[in-house]
Amino acid sequence: MSAPRIGILTISDRASLGVYEDASGPAIEAALREYLATACEYERRVIPDEIPDIVAALNEFVAKDCCLVVTTGGTGPAPRDVTPEAIEQVCRKLLPGFGEQMRRASLEKGVPTAILSRQTAGIAGKSLVITLPGKPASIRVCLDAVFPAIPYCIDLIGGPRLDGNPAAVQVFRPK
Amino acid sequence: MSAPRIGILTISDRASLGVYEDASGPAIEAALREYLATACEYERRVIPDEIPDIVAALNEFVAKDCCLVVTTGGTGPAPRDVTPEAIEQVCRKLLPGFGEQMRRASLEKGVPTAILSRQTAGIAGKSLVITLPGKPASIRVCLDAVFPAIPYCIDLIGGPRLDGNPAAVQVFRPK
Amino acid sequence: MSAPRIGILTISDRASLGVYEDASGPAIEAALREYLATACEYERRVIPDEIPDIVAALNEFVAKDCCLVVTTGGTGPAPRDVTPEAIEQVCRKLLPGFGEQMRRASLEKGVPTAILSRQTAGIAGKSLVITLPGKPASIRVCLDAVFPAIPYCIDLIGGPRLDGNPAAVQVFRPK
Numbered sequence: 001m002s003a004p005r006i007g008i009l010t011i012s013d014r015a016s017l018g019v020y021e022d023a024s025g026p027a028i029e030a031a032l033r034e035y036l037a038t039a040c041e042y043e044r045r046v047i048p049d050e051i052p053d054i055v056a057a058l059n060e061f062v063a064k065d066c067c068l069v070v071t072t073g074g075t076g077p078a079p080r081d082v083t084p085e086a087i088e089q090v091c092r093k094l095l096p097g098f099g100e101q102m103r104r105a106s107l108e109k110g111v112p113t114a115i116l117s118r119q120t121a122g123i124a125g126k127s128l129v130i131t132l133p134g135k136p137a138s139i140r141v142c143l144d145a146v147f148p149a150i151p152y153c154i155d156l157i158g159g160p161r162l163d164g165n166p167a168a169v170q171v172f173r174p175k
Numbered sequence: 176m177s178a179p180r181i182g183i184l185t186i187s188d189r190a191s192l193g194v195y196e197d198a199s200g201p202a203i204e205a206a207l208r209e210y211l212a213t214a215c216e217y218e219r220r221v222i223p224d225e226i227p228d229i230v231a232a233l234n235e236f237v238a239k240d241c242c243l244v245v246t247t248g249g250t251g252p253a254p255r256d257v258t259p260e261a262i263e264q265v266c267r268k269l270l271p272g273f274g275e276q277m278r279r280a281s282l283e284k285g286v287p288t289a290i291l292s293r294q295t296a297g298i299a300g301k302s303l304v305i306t307l308p309g310k311p312a313s314i315r316v317c318l319d320a321v322f323p324a325i326p327y328c329i330d331l332i333g334g335p336r337l338d339g340n341p342a343a344v345q346v347f348r349p350k
Numbered sequence: 351m352s353a354p355r356i357g358i359l360t361i362s363d364r365a366s367l368g369v370y371e372d373a374s375g376p377a378i379e380a381a382l383r384e385y386l387a388t389a390c391e392y393e394r395r396v397i398p399d400e401i402p403d404i405v406a407a408l409n410e411f412v413a414k415d416c417c418l419v420v421t422t423g424g425t426g427p428a429p430r431d432v433t434p435e436a437i438e439q440v441c442r443k444l445l446p447g448f449g450e451q452m453r454r455a456s457l458e459k460g461v462p463t464a465i466l467s468r469q470t471a472g473i474a475g476k477s478l479v480i481t482l483p484g485k486p487a488s489i490r491v492c493l494d495a496v497f498p499a500i501p502y503c504i505d506l507i508g509g510p511r512l513d514g515n516p517a518a519v520q521v522f523r524p525k
Binding site: 185268269270271272273274276298302321323324328331333334347348349 | 395426427429431434446449450453454457461463464465466467472485515
């Protein structure tokens with residue numbers, strides 16, 4: 001049996017053009033490696049804020065049987081922010097509780113502009129797709145807020161079992 | 176004048192096949208009988224997790240002038256969970272505050288996987304339709320979180336007056 | 351450079367017929383004049399609860415380069431409440447965090463029926479559109495809950511810089 005696969009998608013015009021180096025994708029991989037006791041195979045990509053590119057990259061990760069796909073960037077109200085629109089095209093089910101919980105976590109950290117975030121999550125095939133913010137400083141706040149529910153969600157959609165690293169994070173599976 | 180009608184719809188492949196007995200529908204009826212001082216007529220049905228069956232059952236309850244229709248089951252991320260999709264087909268208005276409030280109530284009870292729930296509510300004709308979770312243990316948590324707003328909502332959509340039982344629950348009507 | 355423009359739209363059958371005088375529109379203008387240090391040009395309109403009228407009025411405010419459009423009324427579950435439906439027709443992006451935050455603020459003020467509100471916000475052209483409740487007593491509760499994020503949102507969509515009046519409200523711009 002091969003290791004579970006996780007896709008990480010950095011959605012950023014400037015990072016994809018090389019204007020700056022992508023810091024968010026590596027930060028997400030580092031966090032997931034720390035939180036997961038299960039050894040996984042990680043694949044990262046960097047693409048511009050274009051719906052067709054995002055849709056294609058998401059579908060590719062789904063086709064490769066990634067049980068988890070995490071995006072970063074493109075969830076704000078600015079004209080170039082189109083990540084949620086791409087997610088809606090790819091996912092057959094949306095999970096509004098993820099966006100609620102991530103916005104609440106940022107609000108509780110004293111960031112009133114968290115309400116501007118259109119972060120969401122959804123199911124595409126057997127993949128759980130989650131959108132994280134683009135700013136590295138906000139990534140852990142949002143990921144920490146939803147991580148405990150991720151492994152059980154992947155159980156429910158028929159994916160591989162992921163175990164958390166109890167030293168870093170408390171994974172929850174209802175009895 | 177006839178008694179207000181309330182429909183209770185258990186959405187579960189296994190309960191509808193008789194693999195196990197439906198415990199959630201009776202639990203909802205028991206809770207509503209306890210919470211409502213107004214005598215109502217209750218009707219319960221058990222159907223499989225199929226969108227056409229759910230849509231047909233909801234429409235039947237609406238056609239019978241049920242002022243309240245409560246579903247249980249089918250709101251998670253699993254492939255067979257399709258209750259929200261059926262609700263969206265039947266309801267002309269969705270009320271996202273119900274889902275937010277029910278997820279928050281479960282989170283506050285220490286259930287981080289509450290964010291996986293796609294629970295929602297909506298208006299179909301003169302019926303308020305609310306989705307509760309499938310697990311009997313979670314039903315009261317979610318129902319308690321939204322019940323105080325239910326009678327006033329039914330007022331607003333032109334339904335019968337429902338009075339709460341103050342010993343059990345505090346119904347709220349803004350002045 | 352001309353002053354930033356703000357549109358205020360009272361959506362009410364009775365106010366538009368003159369059955370009662372519109373108190374909500376002037377209350378919103380008074381609050382915004384107090385909260386904003388930047389001098390703005392305000393325009394108010396009163397229209398009935400009809401989707402085509404709301405859509406036309408919103409589009410007119412957007413065409414006039416209003417950076418902010420605030421509506422009041424029509425966000426409940428009653429049959430005549432259609433403001434969110436009109437917003438969805440006009441806005442290319444919805445910002446669910448605004449509705450979540452306004453409902454939460456009302457809930458925390460002890461109003462359990464806040465979950466019945468379908469309040470939302472969205473982006474149309476270069477305008478941020480926000481729906482407030484119809485009742486004057488609830489307007490400040492909801493506006494206060496989201497106001498700190500409004501100027502930064504307008505920055506992000508390419509609008510004019512709005513500064514808050516620190517004596518009245520704390521505007522937030524992430525660094």
